[in-house]
Amino acid sequence: MKANLDWGYSNPLDDVAGQVAIVGIGETEYSKASGRSARQIGAEAAERAIADAGLTPSDIDGLTFSGTFGEFGVAEFHAHFGTSHDMWSSPWGGGMAWAATAPYLAAKAIGEGKARHVLNVFPVAWATQRSSMTGGPGEVHAAQSLKQNLEVPFGFFPQPVYFATIMRRHMIEFGTTREQFGAVAIELRRHANHTPGAVFHEKTLELQQYLDAVMLADPLCLFDSCPISDGGAAYVTTSLKRARDLRHDPIVVQGVAEGYSGSGTHWAQQAAFTTTPQVFSAPVAFAMAGVVPADVDVLTCYDPFTVVALMQLEDMGFCGKGEAGALAESGALAFDTGSLPYNTHGGLLSHAYVLGIAHVVECVKQLRGAAGAQVRDCEVAVYGGYTGHMASTLVLTKDR
Amino acid sequence: MTIERSTFPLPDVDDAMTAPFFAAAARDALEIPRCVACARFVWYPEAACPSCGGSLEWRPVSGLATLFSWAVVQRVFLPAFAEQVPYVTALVALVEDPAVRVCTYLIDSETAALVAEMPCEVVFRDLNFPTVEGVSVRVPMFRVTPR
Numbered sequence: 173m174k175a176n177l178d179w180g181y182s183n184p185l186d187d188v189a190g191q192v193a194i195v196g197i198g199e200t201e202y203s204k205a206s207g208r209s210a211r212q213i214g215a216e217a218a219e220r221a222i223a224d225a226g227l228t229p230s231d232i233d234g235l236t237f238s239g240t241f242g243e244f245g246v247a248e249f250h251a252h253f254g255t256s257h258d259m260w261s262s263p264w265g266g267g268m269a270w271a272a273t274a275p276y277l278a279a280k281a282i283g284e285g286k287a288r289h290v291l292n293v294f295p296v297a298w299a300t301q302r303s304s305m306t307g308g309p310g311e312v313h314a315a316q317s318l319k320q321n322l323e324v325p326f327g328f329f330p331q332p333v334y335f336a337t338i339m340r341r342h343m344i345e346f347g348t349t350r351e352q353f354g355a356v357a358i359e360l361r362r363h364a365n366h367t368p369g370a371v372f373h374e375k376t377l378e379l380q381q382y383l384d385a386v387m388l389a390d391p392l393c394l395f396d397s398c399p400i401s402d403g404g405a406a407y408v409t410t411s412l413k414r415a416r417d418l419r420h421d422p423i424v425v426q427g428v429a430e431g432y433s434g435s436g437t438h439w440a441q442q443a444a445f446t447t448t449p450q451v452f453s454a455p456v457a458f459a460m461a462g463v464v465p466a467d468v469d470v471l472t473c474y475d476p477f478t479v480v481a482l483m484q485l486e487d488m489g490f491c492g493k494g495e496a497g498a499l500a501e502s503g504a505l506a507f508d509t510g511s512l513p514y515n516t517h518g519g520l521l522s523h524a525y526v527l528g529i530a531h532v533v534e535c536v537k538q539l540r541g542a543a544g545a546q547v548r549d550c551e552v553a554v555y556g557g558y559t560g561h562m563a564s565t566l567v568l569t570k571d572r
Numbered sequence: 573m574t575i576e577r578s579t580f581p582l583p584d585v586d587d588a589m590t591a592p593f594f595a596a597a598a599r600d601a602l603e604i605p606r607c608v609a610c611a612r613f614v615w616y617p618e619a620a621c622p623s624c625g626g627s628l629e630w631r632p633v634s635g636l637a638t639l640f641s642w643a644v645v646q647r648v649f650l651p652a653f654a655e656q657v658p659y660v661t662a663l664v665a666l667v668e669d670p671a672v673r674v675c676t677y678l679i680d681s682e683t684a685a686l687v688a689e690m691p692c693e694v695v696f697r698d699l700n701f702p703t704v705e706g707v708s709v710r711v712p713m714f715r716v717t718p719r
């Protein structure tokens with residue numbers, strides 16, 4: 173199939189390869205409804221990431237967070253740590269697609285002398301908030317007037333329905349089978365079974381369970397969709413030079429890119445219906461990093477639904493368009509026996525729905541050799557983010 | 573971000589961007605905005621033509637389409653849909669311009685027999701929800717074209 177590339181674009185970024193490194197990671201408990209606020213979760217993740225870096229809160233003079241959700245910004249940082257120093261900050265960090273691009277913001281701020289140690293933090297308390305019907309993935313979409321008038325009244329809402337129609341179309345165009353979507357869900361569950369702290373650490377999943385599962389929106393079944401979770405994570409970025417003086421081996425930022433769909437978050441109208449804007453992002457990040465898909469030892473991707481996992485594998489160039497179902501079914505995604513270990517912590521589907529921040533942390537753990545489902549000889553790890561109309565790519569390597 | 577409008581999830585027929593769509597449906601007509609300068613259909617509605625900046629006018633279309641994709645929704649995602657599941661929500665591609673995908677209900681059609689690109693045709697129905705008492709809105713739905 174010929175690629176139609178006039179439906180989106182790449183946002184050009186400066187080359188930041190080798191300038192900064194991730195030196196600290198912190199995670200909270202990942203769970204169903206915990207009763208905790210996003211602010212509490214964010215504070216705990218921040219505390220742990222700073223400690224992991226061997227730094228103190230007063231060393232952190234830069235903060236990237238999610239302005240969309242706005243639950244742990246500079247004021248919350250200072251309130252929690254009892255600090256009051258000046259901080260550079262940006263609301264274009266946090267999780268989702270921005271979990272990949274926050275290190276770029278950090279690299280620019282550090283390069284320009286605005287900050288020395290930059291914390292990126294992203295907490296999620298949607299499982300807790302859901303009981304009071306505030307927050308959650310659907311709400312943002314229901315508030316858009318075009319969706320409210322032209323989609324929601326027709327039962328086209330929320331995300332499981334959008335992606336059920338995309339999944340159906342992937343099946344129509346490429347012959348993708350339920351067994352192939354199931355292969356993704358099952359592999360990621362196995363990875364979660366190897367990852368302490370994953371929400372589904374204790375629960376196994378077999379193909380027959382997948383095939384017998386309740387449909388949310390046929391063809392999308394329960395196991396094609398990620399759960400709603402509480403939890404959060406954070407990471408600290410600093411210059412590579414400074415990183416070499418800190419306690420962990422630096423995990424170096426080698427490539428960052430972002431791509432956009434021209435039709436915004438109106439999936440129904442996206443011209444390339446079974447493609448993500450990752451086609452505009454991954455090649456750019458790989459070029460900045462000087463790597464090709466075959467060099468990637470661990471790939472983590474934003475995987476709210478199995479079809480998003482398959483589409484991103486294709487769009488990032490790990491296989492041809494329409495071939496990811498067969499790739500998954502071949503066992504390629506397995507952390508121990510596969511050629512392309514994928515979402516080795518279990519992903520959104522089986523680790524926790526914390527919107528990508530744990531994917532970046534998993535990349536760092538894999539490069540440190542400290543993951544639950546550890547891949548042998550991991551030198552290059554990539555995170556592919558995907559949020560509505562935006563995709564992003566982060567290439568990380570060991571210090572070489 | 574909570575939806576305050578009491579008629580949700582019925583459409584807001586007074587919303588300026590989409591009001592003509594529902595005004596047309598009230599006359600059992602399907603209308604889509606088209607650029608007066610370059611004659612392109614523009615969907616979803618926008619303030620002006622994204623290709624040439626021309627102004628848009630709502631134009632009647634035939635109501636003939638092909639089935640682009642669909643989902644059989646079984647989970648109740650909003651309380652308003654509790655009595656309606658399972659239902660088929662679909663994207664149909666208009667014959668006038670298949671890039672225009674209308675989001676609709678597929679009704680009076682055998683779900684198990686649906687196939688991509690099947691010819692469909694518009695039918696108009698009053699849409700109402702048990703959670704929105706006493707209000708209904710006429711909307712375009714589609715069915716597989718009877719042979």
Ligand SMILES: [Zn+2]
Nearest residue numbers: 607610621624
């Ligand atoms: Zn025009």
